[in-house]
Each structure stands twice: as structure tokens, then as C-alpha cells.
Amino acid sequence: MASYYFACNLPNNQKNMENMVTALDPSADFLNSKHADYQVEIRVKIDGKAVTCQCKIDGLKQAEIFFYDPELTDPCYGLGEVERLQKEIVRRGIVELFSKIGRKKPPWGILTGVRPSKIYHYLRDQGYNSGEIKQKLEKHYLLSPEKALLLTEVGEVQRPWLERTKNKLNIYIGIPFCPTKCFYCSFASYPLETHAHLLKGFLEALYFEIEEIGKAYQKTDYSLASIYIGGGTPTVLDHCQLKSLLAHISQNLPVADLPEFTVEAGRPDTLDLEKLKILKNYGVTRVSVNPQTMNPRTLAKIGRKHTPSAIEETVKMVDQVEIPCLNMDMIIGLPGEGVEDWENTLEKVLSFKPQNITIHTLAPKRAALWDFSQVENQVKEENVSRWLGQVYSRLKTKEYYPYYLYRQRRIIAGQENIGYTLKGWEGIYNILMMEERSTVLGLGGGGMTKWYDPLTLNVERFPNPKCPATYQGRIKELVEEKVNKLLRSVD
Ligand code: SF4
Known part of the structure; x- marks a missing residue:
């Protein structure tokens, strides 16, 4: 069992990081001390319409994720939205970082929650069509093509039921x-x-x-x-x-x-x-x-x-x-x-x-x-x-x-x-x-x-x-x- 210690500049992010690491290494343990087997350092920066996440493990292997959204400063992005985006970027950074130490990308990418179909309905409500969502699931959420297809299919079956009830x-x-x-x-x-x-x-x-x-x-x-x-x-x-x-x-x-x-x-x-x-x-x-x-x-x-x-x-x-x-x-x-x-x-x-x-x-x-x-x-x-x-x-x-x-x-x-x-x-x-x-x-x-x-x-x-x-x-x-x-x- 490998243990991990995180240092991250974002508040309220420990659970988010632990969930992502558990998806990559199900036997992972998390320590609140530098005596852990792996030291993971994460820095997230928001600069206008861009979010950058820099990740390092043991000060050696590194990964950087850069995300640019022309609408990020639009007031329609509430605080909750921005926080969600930051957490997603952190998870992407961790997946990228772990690929450098030989861990396979999980089939559900950065979707670590119990209900991955919720994100499908969220995006559908934002006006994306099923094809666009499938692409987003693969590119942004890092799902395998099979899981992106599965989620799209399930989401479309569910839409009329959600409306009716x-x-x-x-x-x-x-x-x-x-x-x-x-x-x-x-x-x-x-x-x-x-x-x-x-x-x-x-x-x-x-x-x-x-x-x-x-x-x-x-x-x-x-x-x-x-x-x-x-x-x-x-x-x-x-x-x-x-x-x-x-x-x-x-x-x-x-x-x-x-x-x-x-x-x-x-x-x-x-x-x-x-x-x-x-x-x-x-x-x-x-x-x-x-x-x-x-x-x-x-x-x-x-x-x-x-x-x-x-x-x-x-x-x-x-x-x-x-x-x-x-x-x-x-x-x-x-x-x-x-x-x-x-x-x-x-x-x-x-x-x-x-x-x-x-x-x-x-x-x-x-x-x-x-x-x-x-x-x-x-x-x-x-x-x-x-x-x-x-x-x-x-x-x-x-x-x-x-x-x-x-x-x-x-x-x-x-x-x-x-x-x-x-x-x-x-x-x-x-x-x-x-x-x-x-x-x-x-x-x-x-x-x-x-x-x-x-x-x-x-x-x-x-x-x-x-x-x-x-x-x-x-x-x-x-x-x-x-x-x-x-x-x-x-x-
Ligand atoms: S709830 Fe289901 S799985 Fe659990 S003990 Fe009962 S029958 Fe078994």
C-alpha cells in the first residue's frame, strides 16, 4: 500500500485529490505528514480566462495542465462554477502526473463521483448536444471512448424521464x-x-x-x-x-x-x-x-x-x-x-x-x-x-x-x-x-x-x-x- 502526502495551494481540496488518487491507486493511503511514500505538490493559478495547474511528485516528475476558457470571467460563472472547474483541473493534473509514474488513466477519467451521469445532464442543460458532450467527456473529463459513449447513451435514455417526473x-x-x-x-x-x-x-x-x-x-x-x-x-x-x-x-x-x-x-x-x-x-x-x-x-x-x-x-x-x-x-x-x-x-x-x-x-x-x-x-x-x-x-x-x-x-x-x-x-x-x-x-x-x-x-x-x-x-x-x-x- 502506497501512502501520499499533498501540498496544495487551493483550500478545501484534500478530498478531491484523495478521490482522484484512489481511482488511480485503489490501495492508496493518505498521510498528513511528509513521511508518506510520495509527496505530491499542486499549484493552481487563475489568470483572467486561463487556469493552470502545476503538479509535481517527489519534486521530480512534473505535469502541467493549462485550460483556457474565453467565458471564464463571464458573471454567469458563479463562485461555485469556478471552484468546480478548479477541482476538475486538479484532477486532470493528477491523472497526467500519475501517467508519468506508470499509472494507467482510469476508464472514467476525472469523474470520481458516484453519479457520472449528472455531469451529462448538467452539460445538456447548458445547451450542448449529445455529440458535443461525448467529445467533452473524452477531452476534458478524460473518459475512455467506451465510457463516453456509454454515458451519452444512458443520458439520452434518461432525458425524457427527468422531464416527465x-x-x-x-x-x-x-x-x-x-x-x-x-x-x-x-x-x-x-x-x-x-x-x-x-x-x-x-x-x-x-x-x-x-x-x-x-x-x-x-x-x-x-x-x-x-x-x-x-x-x-x-x-x-x-x-x-x-x-x-x-x-x-x-x-x-x-x-x-x-x-x-x-x-x-x-x-x-x-x-x-x-x-x-x-x-x-x-x-x-x-x-x-x-x-x-x-x-x-x-x-x-x-x-x-x-x-x-x-x-x-x-x-x-x-x-x-x-x-x-x-x-x-x-x-x-x-x-x-x-x-x-x-x-x-x-x-x-x-x-x-x-x-x-x-x-x-x-x-x-x-x-x-x-x-x-x-x-x-x-x-x-x-x-x-x-x-x-x-x-x-x-x-x-x-x-x-x-x-x-x-x-x-x-x-x-x-x-x-x-x-x-x-x-x-x-x-x-x-x-x-x-x-x-x-x-x-x-x-x-x-x-x-x-x-x-x-x-x-x-x-x-x-x-x-x-x-x-x-x-x-x-x-x-x-x-x-x-x-x-x-x-x-x-x-
Ligand atoms: S442487503 Fe442485499 S447484499 Fe446486503 S445482506 Fe441483504 S441481501 Fe445481502
């Missing part, structure tokens, strides 16, 4: 419980094996939250674009609890006219025909059944207590109850797996003909049960990159196209997670939650409310606690904050 609301309901915890998982997920005693109190608090939000919603003239029940694994609830949750939702919110109602039914070991019928009867239009891998040895290794044939059985039941849209997730890069396993999982998933397929690349997280540095059979990065490129083409031949994507810190080979869809089956909530161009009211454990202002494009955030006990304890205050926001917005 900008004044609508979406509801997310978090059920932070799972049967067991998958070893790679860093989500809000409490295994029922050890936390079942918290479930009853959590559900009572959740029902209260749904009722209060429902009452406030009825006093407004908003309409809903989507409801998404995620977690965790919501289908870990027993039949009676699941029915009661859905009854509370349908009694308090307008489910009948809803364009999309998703339930994460991620683990087949939590599902049976009866539960799927309950979902269907309460208006659920989309479920996610996630194999992650169809290799039984890997399933056991990652702590998922189901078999590949359980996935097959579950998909048949989803068909039988006629839930219209099925999403299936798979993960590339699980320890011990290689190209053959990914091929096998993808082919099996394709044989189920789901409307959506989401391909995740593993992102080793410190919050996971696994200590990834100790996990054997680490995946080969070049295989991941090559295979993901082939999947894009393979899925195109099956009429799937990418409609949303996001990235995570330390994601293997600097790649991304991509949601593919058949025509007309785009997951609305996934687009809106990722692009932050429509308000999401987050209920339940770990529910994040993102209040979107279509005039300023600002997003205000109100998180619900992930811990079920804390959520239950603070429920009145959490509900009050959201209800007030909702009612004030229509005053």
Missing part, C-alpha cells in the same frame, strides 16, 4: 433486515438471526410514518411517480407482516394509479408463491430477484443460503403470478470467480428473460464482513474490464440497452454498475434516485429523503437512521420534519 414525488421505504448478512454487503442490513427482536417495534414506527406522510400527501396536489420498497430484503417479512405493510401503503398512498411499484425481493430464500401473490394483489409492478451468481460454491462462500435452482423456482413463480417487470442483479468480481462463472451466470439470467438486468462490479467495502485484503483468488482487473465491454455488446444483441449507472469508491478495475432494460421497462425509481432530479421521500430504516428544487436544481437531504431501534426512538421528530417540508412546499 420533475414535479412528482417518489417514495422509498427501507426495511433494513435480511435473513443473514452477505459477506460483501455494506448496506443497512440487520440479520434476522440476531435482530428479530427489533422488527415489531420497527414496523409499528414505519406504519406511523406511512400514515402521517399519507395524510400530508393528501393535502397537496403532487402525484407519485414511483414507490420502491428496498432494504435489506423486504420479503424477509412473514406473510402477515408483508400484507400489513402493503395494506398500510395502499390505504394511505395512491397505489392504484402508480406508474411503478417495486419491491426488492432479492433473496429467493425469503420468497414463496403466497408472498408473491400478496405483492401482486397490492399492486406491485416490479420485483427484483437477485442471484448475484449462479455458482453454488460462491453462493455458499458469500453467505447466501439459497441455491441456483431456488432462483429458477422463484422466477417461475414471478411469471405465474404475473408481476409485469422482473429485474435480476448479478455481481462481477466475487472472490474465486472468473470469466467462465460470469458467462454462466449471465447466460442463465438471460434464459429467464427478465425485463431488467443489473450488472454490478464488486466494490470491496470496509464496512463489509469480509476483510477483502485477506480474501484469496483476487479477480484479474483486465478480465473484468474486457468482459464488461463484451457484455454490453452481448446484451445489445438481446435488445437490452443501458438506462442507468452508478459507481462506487474502490470498485474493481475502476468500472461501474449498469442497469440494462428491454424497451419500455426502464426502472423509473432507479433513474430518479440516481440523477436526483425528482423528490424522493425516504421512509423506514436508512430511508434518505432528497428534496429536489426544479428551479435551483438543489437537493436537500434528510436521512432516517439505519438502526431500527434508533429509527423507532426518533420517529416523531423524523416524521415531523418531512411532513413540514411537504406542507410548506405547497403553501
Whole structure:
């Protein structure tokens, strides 16, 4: 593991530099002292319409980035804009500098954030067309041509959805419980094996939250674009609890006219025909059944207590109850797996003909049960990159196209997670939650409310606690904050 120390003349720039270096060297560590392995010096200068960034590493190798923008002194560039530009230039300087010490340019160039498609929509709003943006993505943001094309394609698929839903609301309901915890998982997920005693109190608090939000919603003239029940694994609830949750939702919110109602039914070991019928009867239009891998040895290794044939059985039941849209997730890069396993999982998933397929690349997280540095059979990065490129083409031949994507810190080979869809089956909530161009009211454990202002494009955030006990304890205050926001917005 290499450590880095930065000296930079710009304030508030440490995180920006760390993110860029992490994309170039995922095992990087950052020290606040000159005892680090590498000393990086960065100087940014703005001179009228030009920005220059000079970078040095260990006082030896150097790189200089020069950026000239004839409009830079135009008052339309607010302070925030100039700061953003400076940060971009710093990241470009670091990429250039690191290429001099043999580091490969990351596929996503200087886009280090979770939501690279946001920059696409930002540029589209500035009046650039898709061709101009693709060029900018390659030249200014240093994306590989493949990623620039992917982002352009995803951005164009999303544009009409953002327009249609900008004044609508979406509801997310978090059920932070799972049967067991998958070893790679860093989500809000409490295994029922050890936390079942918290479930009853959590559900009572959740029902209260749904009722209060429902009452406030009825006093407004908003309409809903989507409801998404995620977690965790919501289908870990027993039949009676699941029915009661859905009854509370349908009694308090307008489910009948809803364009999309998703339930994460991620683990087949939590599902049976009866539960799927309950979902269907309460208006659920989309479920996610996630194999992650169809290799039984890997399933056991990652702590998922189901078999590949359980996935097959579950998909048949989803068909039988006629839930219209099925999403299936798979993960590339699980320890011990290689190209053959990914091929096998993808082919099996394709044989189920789901409307959506989401391909995740593993992102080793410190919050996971696994200590990834100790996990054997680490995946080969070049295989991941090559295979993901082939999947894009393979899925195109099956009429799937990418409609949303996001990235995570330390994601293997600097790649991304991509949601593919058949025509007309785009997951609305996934687009809106990722692009932050429509308000999401987050209920339940770990529910994040993102209040979107279509005039300023600002997003205000109100998180619900992930811990079920804390959520239950603070429920009145959490509900009050959201209800007030909702009612004030229509005053
Ligand atoms: S099912 Fe999903 S949320 Fe639950 S532990 Fe596994 S990865 Fe995490």
C-alpha cells in the first residue's frame, strides 16, 4: 500500500485529490505528514480566462495542465462554477502526473463521483448536444471512448424521464433486515438471526410514518411517480407482516394509479408463491430477484443460503403470478470467480428473460464482513474490464440497452454498475434516485429523503437512521420534519 502526502495551494481540496488518487491507486493511503511514500505538490493559478495547474511528485516528475476558457470571467460563472472547474483541473493534473509514474488513466477519467451521469445532464442543460458532450467527456473529463459513449447513451435514455417526473414525488421505504448478512454487503442490513427482536417495534414506527406522510400527501396536489420498497430484503417479512405493510401503503398512498411499484425481493430464500401473490394483489409492478451468481460454491462462500435452482423456482413463480417487470442483479468480481462463472451466470439470467438486468462490479467495502485484503483468488482487473465491454455488446444483441449507472469508491478495475432494460421497462425509481432530479421521500430504516428544487436544481437531504431501534426512538421528530417540508412546499 502506497501512502501520499499533498501540498496544495487551493483550500478545501484534500478530498478531491484523495478521490482522484484512489481511482488511480485503489490501495492508496493518505498521510498528513511528509513521511508518506510520495509527496505530491499542486499549484493552481487563475489568470483572467486561463487556469493552470502545476503538479509535481517527489519534486521530480512534473505535469502541467493549462485550460483556457474565453467565458471564464463571464458573471454567469458563479463562485461555485469556478471552484468546480478548479477541482476538475486538479484532477486532470493528477491523472497526467500519475501517467508519468506508470499509472494507467482510469476508464472514467476525472469523474470520481458516484453519479457520472449528472455531469451529462448538467452539460445538456447548458445547451450542448449529445455529440458535443461525448467529445467533452473524452477531452476534458478524460473518459475512455467506451465510457463516453456509454454515458451519452444512458443520458439520452434518461432525458425524457427527468422531464416527465420533475414535479412528482417518489417514495422509498427501507426495511433494513435480511435473513443473514452477505459477506460483501455494506448496506443497512440487520440479520434476522440476531435482530428479530427489533422488527415489531420497527414496523409499528414505519406504519406511523406511512400514515402521517399519507395524510400530508393528501393535502397537496403532487402525484407519485414511483414507490420502491428496498432494504435489506423486504420479503424477509412473514406473510402477515408483508400484507400489513402493503395494506398500510395502499390505504394511505395512491397505489392504484402508480406508474411503478417495486419491491426488492432479492433473496429467493425469503420468497414463496403466497408472498408473491400478496405483492401482486397490492399492486406491485416490479420485483427484483437477485442471484448475484449462479455458482453454488460462491453462493455458499458469500453467505447466501439459497441455491441456483431456488432462483429458477422463484422466477417461475414471478411469471405465474404475473408481476409485469422482473429485474435480476448479478455481481462481477466475487472472490474465486472468473470469466467462465460470469458467462454462466449471465447466460442463465438471460434464459429467464427478465425485463431488467443489473450488472454490478464488486466494490470491496470496509464496512463489509469480509476483510477483502485477506480474501484469496483476487479477480484479474483486465478480465473484468474486457468482459464488461463484451457484455454490453452481448446484451445489445438481446435488445437490452443501458438506462442507468452508478459507481462506487474502490470498485474493481475502476468500472461501474449498469442497469440494462428491454424497451419500455426502464426502472423509473432507479433513474430518479440516481440523477436526483425528482423528490424522493425516504421512509423506514436508512430511508434518505432528497428534496429536489426544479428551479435551483438543489437537493436537500434528510436521512432516517439505519438502526431500527434508533429509527423507532426518533420517529416523531423524523416524521415531523418531512411532513413540514411537504406542507410548506405547497403553501
Ligand atoms: S441481501 Fe442485499 S442487503 Fe441483504 S445482506 Fe445481502 S447484499 Fe446486503
